[in-house]
Amino acid sequence: MATRGGFTVSAEDPRPGAKYGSDLSAGASRRKRDDLVSKELFLDVLGATATKREARTYLSRFRSEKPKKPQPILKETRKDDVGVNLGNLYLPIRAVDQSPVFEQGPRKAQYVDQTSGPLHTALIKIRDTRAIEDSTLQAVGLTLVQLSRLGMGSVVIVDCEKDLPTNDPNVRKLVVEQADRVAAAIDEHGGQGARRLDNVLITSDVGEGLRSSIKIRSGTAVTNRNLILHPLRKGKIPVVVPVAFNSTTQTLVHVPADEAVLALTRDFAGLRPGLLSEGSPQAVAEKVKAMQKEISLDRIILLDPLGGIPALDKHDQSHIFINLEQEYDTIKSELSSLSWGGSEQDEPGTGSLRSKNTSSAFTSGNPISDFWELGSSFGDGANCETSAIPHKISAQAKVHLQNLELLRDTLAILPPSSSGLLTTPQKAANSDRSSRDSFPAPDVGTRRQRNPLIHNLLTDKPVFSSSLPPGRTQQPTTPQDQTNFINPATFFKRGMPISIIPNPRTHPWQAPTPSNPSVSLSDPRIDLPRLIHLIEDSFNRRLDVSHYLSRIENRIAGIIIAGEYEGGALLTWESPPHNPSIMVPYLDKFAVLKRSQGAGGVADIVFKAMVRTCFPEGVCWRSRRDNPVNKWYFERARGTWKIPESNWTMFWTTEGVQAGEGKGVFGDYESVCRGVVPSWADDKGVVD
DSSP states (O other), rough: EEEETTEOOOOOOOSTTTHHHHHHHHHHHHHHHHHHHHHHHHHHHHHHHHOHHHHHHHHHHHHSSSSOOOOBBBOOOOOOOSOOTTTTTTTTOHHHHHOOOOOOOOOOOBOOOOOOOOEEEEEEEOGGGGGGOOOHHHHHHHHHHHHHHOOOOOEEEEEOOTTTSSSSHHHHHHHHHHHHHHHHHHTTOOOTTTEESSSSSSOSSOEEEEEEOOHHHHSSSOOHHHHHHHHHHHEEEEEOOOOEETTTTTTEEOOOOOHHHHHHHHHTTTTTTTTGSOOOOHHHHHHHHHHHHHHEEEEEEEEOOOOBBBSSSSSSOOOSSEEHHHHHHHHHHHHHEEOOOOOOOOTTTTOEEEEEETTTTTGSSTTTHHHHHHHTTTGOOOOOGGGGGGHHHHHHHHHHHHHHHHHHHHHHHTTTTEEEEEEEEHHOOOOOOTTTTTOOSSSOOOOOSOOHHHHHHHHHHSSSSSOOOOTSSSSSOSHHHHTOOOOOOOEOOOOEEEEEEOOOTTOOOOOOOBBBBOTTTTTOOOOOHHHHHHHHHHHHHHHBBHHHHHHHHTTEEEEEEEEETTTEEEEEEEEEETTTOEEEEEEEEEEEEEGGGGHHHHHHHHHHHIIIITTTTOOEEETTTOOOOOOHHHHHOSSSOTTTTTTTEEEEEOTTTOTTTOOHHHHHHHHHHOOOOOOOOSSSOOOO
16 A cells, blocks of 8 residues: 555556456356355255145245335425425425435445345354364355245354353354354355344343243343344344353353353244233233244254264164154153263273163264274273263263253244254255265155255255154165264154053053953043044045944054144054954054145154054055055055055055065955955045
């Protein structure tokens, strides 16, 4: 820079037009970058392979209300209605309002936001950002920009590390630096960019509790939601620094990122601290409703290097879908069961890892499994540093528990339509092009989507169905695949309770005997009118109730009900005509209300309960050959058979049954599926 005649002149390039040329080059670079982002988005959306039903659901929620084109603000002409024509007395002075103004470049009009409907938003927490490589972080930024283009804004919270000191200035400097890294990664891919926010939280030493069972860890709250909503309305991505002003000590302190997530969730849900004391219940309800109309928090997304929640059962390497209403306590207990079996007096190399199920699939293919196997080899004199192993195991299990608890607490506040997603930054960074060869294609699968965030936005489902049988997902099954495997994404819903009658844990589903009679539909635990409505609504046919009840009398093995009769299954014991002494478990009715079909995971919840809890050894059923649900059945059955000289396709989940044997278990299944008499009251001319 040089000073000439009191003016500062740039000495970067003395050539005429150099600055103009560089501006053109920068513009072309931006256009090229935007074209690349659009291409990647197109590939990812194609890779999602959403069904027509899922596409309609997405469009109805995220594209139903197109934002109006912003209009310039026009200053209103003031004419007081006093019965006298005041002419131009109150019009703006033209000489001032319309006089030329020295401006280089086109003049920017002032705009008012006229976007209709709430802001659809995802709250995203990125854990351990310091360990994430710049290339991965930039790819995550690309995914967030893509989400914004698809109609889902993002609010990002940076989580550097657990248990950091609260009042250390160096800690605050660290989290600000990491927030700047995330913002820069987002800015790299065009769009409206990101904005770092470090003044949106307030905390106090005395937490304010809210009635109900919502877990409130402290008094952390949002100071002014407009600090977040304003950049969201402009299409920007706020990056929130977990730093809050302590109203008690009058200082800035670092707060745990989980508390920041809870504080933002409560605010977006309209649960502002102290709101209950602001007027009458009706006035409070109106305020909450008005706040909820501003923003819709549709997703809670946690990007964690450990990935999804590991499973301790024999079916999965990890949990694919967690119905929190039903499974939270069980999964929490399983994760808490991980412990170090050695005592304090044990010498290094003599301890062992213990769990309620040490032979489960959890011992292979999970991030903790390497330490698990090391622990099991200590007694053989393995030469390794065992002192660090129990710490690593407990630390990882603790992180999984914290993630599970955070998603439970946040989704408990939000509407049932909201969902949660837990995956790794690497998975969130994947695009269709970059990961095309990451996994071989499975034999059968419901979806092949490379980016779980894009897939989840378009479908509101996990990448793989949780009711698929083992081996039909892309989870590794060989030691070579398990070497570098990290738990894939886990999808969360607040979900619905599952009622299983009788309870298999106390009364296993067994063939009826004089001492063990079958379930009766007159059982007070069963709402027969609602069950009949569920069947008729799902099949879109009227049931011949008297015929049906008489046919299944003394044959009912059990009933599975999801939520308030949103879905269910009725299973019976059937005998093949050639051998009445044999009782075959048969899925007589599998039904989901029309409004719940294709969304919410109701069908997966019911099917998984049937094949993993009620009849883990196998069950058979039939479906008409032209039934559109058959594709869903094909993916979940271990075998199928088109029954000759009939309109039925037979399915079974029993291992070792070979189609076409004509005898044994297969013969019994075919005989039962061929012989069951339908019980429909309407005659649709369907040939069975």
